[in-house]
Amino acid sequence: MPRVPQESIRRDEGVSEAAAPLPYPIGWFWVADLRDLKPGTVRRARLMDGEVVVYRTRAGSVRAVRPYCPHLGAHLGVGGTVSGENLVCPFHLFEFAPDGRCVGSPDGATIPAGLSHYEVRERHGMVFVWHGPRGGAPTWELPEVADPAVVPMFRWTGEIPTHPQEIAENASDFRHLPVLHGVHMAEAASCEVDGPVFRVRVRSTGQGRIGFFDSSQTIVLAGLGYTQIRFAIPRLGVVAQTWGMNTPIAPWRTRLHLATSCETAGGVRSRALAPVVAQAALRGAIKVLREDIPIWENKRYNPHPRLAPGEATLSRFRRWSSQFYPPE
Ligand code: FES
Ligand SMILES: [Fe+2]
Structure with a gap:
């Protein structure tokens, strides 16, 4: 697993929000996996400079509150419990309904105040919350899921001293692929921008744990917190899925959650291959990350990059990503 050198952790702890070259982006950010949230579970997750408490009611709805x-x-995330549909505070046992209202306590008293909620979405067994300017309502949605049965088989989480935009930008930076990752482009990439979604199609060849591969990939970014990569390997009759979720936890520090799965055509051989491919996809993603980390943790964000011919996708990415910052 990638290790982040201690020296860079110390250096980046000192970056204040005002001094960071980019502010926190608006959008949907991963905070938990559904498989860790059995009904009745309360968990805490870091988000920006604070925390979110995520819980699941006994009936199964997922909620997230300040x-x-x-x-x-x-x-509420330290000793808080779920009673039926309510979240119960550990200190004096006031209970809060799913709409946030205080609805009870052991002696029946209530307080005239409630909890403030985050908007929550579930995609592929992963839970996201909305971060908008001044707590505003979501202005766009994560892509819908075509097949809800496709959920992560393997996952990994780590912290990286960089900003979500720097991680997401990798999807548009083709020139670094052969240099850092030994991946060669077999076809020119195409990219489409559709509001908050940035979609890149690419055919690549390279050497991985599954041997030589010649594959087509579709990379979908939905804001700067969500990346989904579909990696079709026709020779094996499978499609590997990799998700990369970038959750900012400090002005220049990101929690990156990787998850992988594998879709098959349904035959016995390809079903048996699915976990092998998904595990290889996760190992491959961690390897790629280890190659990127020394660059990310030492580079300086360049707001006006001087690009070479053939880097139009990168400049489109920069224009697209500017929509995720509040106007001020
Ligand atoms: S602080 Fe939560 S019930 Fe008193
Ligand atoms: Fe990279």
Whole structure:
């Protein structure tokens, strides 16, 4: 697994929000996997400079709230519990309904205050919350899921001293692929911009754990927090899926959650291959990450890159990504 050198962690802890070259982006950010949220579970997740408390009611709905109880400020994610559909604060046991209202306590008293919620979406067994300017409502949606049965088989989480945009930009930076990752383009890439979605199609060849591959990939970015890569390997009759979720946890620090799965044509051989391919996809993604990390943690964000001919996708990415920052 990639290790982040201690020296860079110390250096980046000092970056204040005002000094960061890019602010926190608006959009949907991963906070949990559904498989860790059995009904009745309460978890805490870092987001930007604070935390989110994510819980699942007994009936199965997932909710996300700001962490501090409006009564006396206890952290709802530290000892908080679920009672039926309500979240119960660990300090004085006030209960909060799914709409945030305080609805009870052991002696029946309530307080005239409620919890503030995040908008929550579930995609492929992963839970995302919306971060908008001044807590505003979502202005766009994550792509819908064609097959809800496709959920991650393998996953990995790590922290990287960089910004989500720097990680997402890799999807449009083809010139670094052979240099850092030993991947060669077999066909020129095409890219489409559709509002908050940036889609890149590419055919590549290279040497991976599954041997030599010649594959077509579709990379879909939905904002700067969500990347999905479909990697078709016709020779094996499978499509590997890799998700990369970038959740900012400090001004220049990102929690990257990788997950992989594998779709098959349904035959016995390809079904048996699915976990092998998904595991290889995760190992491959971690290998790629290890190759990118020394660049990310030492580079300086360049707001006005001087690009070479043939790097139009990168400049389109920059124009597209500018929509994720509040006007001020
Ligand atoms: S602080 Fe939450 S019930 Fe008192
Ligand atoms: Fe890369």
